[in-house]
Amino acid sequence: MNAAVAYVTYADPEGLDDEKETALAAWAQAGIAGTAVRWDDPAVDWAAFDLVVVRSAWDYVGRRAEFLAWARRVEAVTRLANPAAVLERNTDKTYLRDLTAPTIPTFWVAPGESPDLPVLGEYVVKPAISAGARDTVRTTDRDKAAAHAARLADAGRTAMVQPYLDMVEAEGETSLLYFGGRFSHAVRRNPMLAGGGAAPDADNARAELRIPDPDQVALAERVLAEAAGSPGVLYARVDLVRLPGGEPALIELELAEPYLFLRYAPGAAGDLARAVAGML
């Protein structure tokens, strides 16, 4: 009997998940009966699946508690990838504080705090819980940066203040995809804050296949060993940039619902299908 696997998506009114069919076709080829289901559809019987794979649950940002409660409920009746504890930890960028691997230097503003920002040439201010660069501001004006950080903190959110790394415009951000702990492919992504503000959710469409540099592979594997070593981790996306000195640094480790750039590399969807099959 073919294993039944849920491909977890969201209402997706704009059709932003354009890799769902690619993934499901590769799963079918691997003998996996995949079904796309919305995480918040109350009619779904999660216990009927051998494995539930969180994919494009992209509306969790404003509903994180509800999303995490859903993940724990599913995990109580079947296998969930990535595991609920991984989803919980990874959807709040404060995990970056605990890594020994190099990350972007960050000034953290706790909820309710009024920030006294360091002097930086250009600022990026973003919430610790976000996706698709939502509520993210880029500015050279320290007062504006402080005001945005204060706005986030007043709303009970943790804010992150970073130097704007302009190399994201030259070399771009590099995302390395790992399925079942093995490297699949990497892409170069275009800057999301090039125009000052974010172009929400537009980054998926602006990428190209890239062979990662050896120092990027080394850092990605160090990050994975440190933070994604559990065998229950089906997919990981390691997003890297370069600091002004040229050394690679982690911008974020995506273990919750990363876009996987499956259509950018010929073997990518097959790599994912094999990793899914390996979990069954």
Ligand SMILES: Nc1ncnc2c1ncn2[C@@H]1O[C@H](COP(=O)(O)OP(=O)(O)O)[C@@H](O)[C@H]1O
């Ligand atoms: N410090 C920074 N310097 C330059 N660009 C940044 C910086 N931080 C974020 N960005 C841009 O904003 C995008 C979104 O930020 P990120 O930290 O990845 O959060 P998320 O993807 O969860 O919204 C990045 O892909 C990058 O293009």
Ligand SMILES: [Mg+2]
């Ligand atoms: Mg990102």
